[in-house]
Amino acid sequence: MMPLSEEQLIEILKDSSKFVIIKGREGTIQGSNLSPDSTIIAKSSLRLCTRYPDCEKCDDLHLCKYFVCGHCFIARKECKYSHNLRSDHNYPILRECTLHELNEEDLFLLLLQNDPSLLPEVCAHYNKGTGLFGACTFRSTCTKLHICQHFVQDNCMFGHKCKKSHMIDPQGRRMLEERGLSGDIIHDLPFVYRNMYKLNARSNSASNSREGISDSIARPSAQEDEKQEICLHYIRRNCTFQDQCYRVHFHLPYKWEVFDGTSWRELRHMEEIERAYCDPRNTQSIRQPSMTYSSPLTVRFVIFKAYGSRPVDFLTMTRESYRVRRLSTASSITKPPHYILTTEWVWYYKGDHENWIEYGKPVSMDSNVHQCTKACKT
Numbered sequence: 001m002m003p004l005s006e007e008q009l010i011e012i013l014k015d016s017s018k019f020v021i022i023k024g025r026e027g028t029i030q031g032s033n034l035s036p037d038s039t040i041i042a043k044s045s046l047r048l049c050t051r052y053p054d055c056e057k058c059d060d061l062h063l064c065k066y067f068v069c070g071h072c073f074i075a076r077k078e079c080k081y082s083h084n085l086r087s088d089h090n091y092p093i094l095r096e097c098t099l100h101e102l103n104e105e106d107l108f109l110l111l112l113q114n115d116p117s118l119l120p121e122v123c124a125h126y127n128k129g130t131g132l133f134g135a136c137t138f139r140s141t142c143t144k145l146h147i148c149q150h151f152v153q154d155n156c157m158f159g160h161k162c163k164k165s166h167m168i169d170p171q172g173r174r175m176l177e178e179r180g181l182s183g184d185i186i187h188d189l190p191f192v193y194r195n196m197y198k199l200n201a202r203s204n205s206a207s208n209s210r211e212g213i214s215d216s217i218a219r220p221s222a223q224e225d226e227k228q229e230i231c232l233h234y235i236r237r238n239c240t241f242q243d244q245c246y247r248v249h250f251h252l253p254y255k256w257e258v259f260d261g262t263s264w265r266e267l268r269h270m271e272e273i274e275r276a277y278c279d280p281r282n283t284q285s286i287r288q289p290s291m292t293y294s295s296p297l298t299v300r301f302v303i304f305k306a307y308g309s310r311p312v313d314f315l316t317m318t319r320e321s322y323r324v325r326r327l328s329t330a331s332s333i334t335k336p337p338h339y340i341l342t343t344e345w346v347w348y349y350k351g352d353h354e355n356w357i358e359y360g361k362p363v364s365m366d367s368n369v370h371q372c373t374k375a376c377k378t
Contacts, residue, residue, distance in 0.1 A: 070182025255327040
């Protein structure tokens, strides 16, 4: 077989029915939308038949599910489900999809990352809560995969310090082995899930664009927008609704999040952002340069310190081009006085000398003189 030229390869990869190209950060190759660091994911509409062995004729493969997953518990000759890729039913389908020349390992990997019925879902409840099992009430008996959702989405900002698992833990391995997955496939599974997510995201994006609602991908749903109050009972560890609670479960009375185009994610350095937010002089989560005087003729600037590499703009509630929101507990005026950890809102106005004054507080003459002196010096 003659090796393909670069032009031929690029032409083949343009087939969107067989490949999804995730653009990288480097410059694209001339004449294509590929860059040296692009990710290319093989896709296929081929699936295992869910009605087999009761189905006589269809366009899906008639194969043993455990065989595809890498480990059938029953000997090949005794299993009532087919292990034969070249059967009279399977081979013509593979030829039609131009997959007949793939070896078993590559074909099965292609099926695993394209057929959602073959692998368990990522457990959403595990990703919601804290602790070893998150908010998953099934704990060690859960039949879904306990793995960091943001790792699967390739956007986990915590890396190896993340409290959620970025690999298949022993409990997950046992569950997957019971489903017939081989050790080799389990080892590669986190990256298979990444491919599945990217394929699904691209499919949803294309579908929404055709329907004229592509903007919904970049914006959170109305229901998600409404869920912005932190549960007071959860902070006090006595929320009886658990996962059914319509309020946000978080261990602090405030929470800063950024919308990444798909979901809301926690911001790092949350306490520093909150501290900056509570100071009316700040317009962003960054300490502004301050000046001190060592003599009447010398001004020394203090270098500002950013909380995180990208500051939050409090005026627009954005971080760069991404939307930011602050969640909090219920306002103190809506709850009885004995309630703790409610949010007490304090309002300020700017005085004559550009100083911020809390509403309802008397303005002392000493304060005005101090502010005036400071203003004159600067």
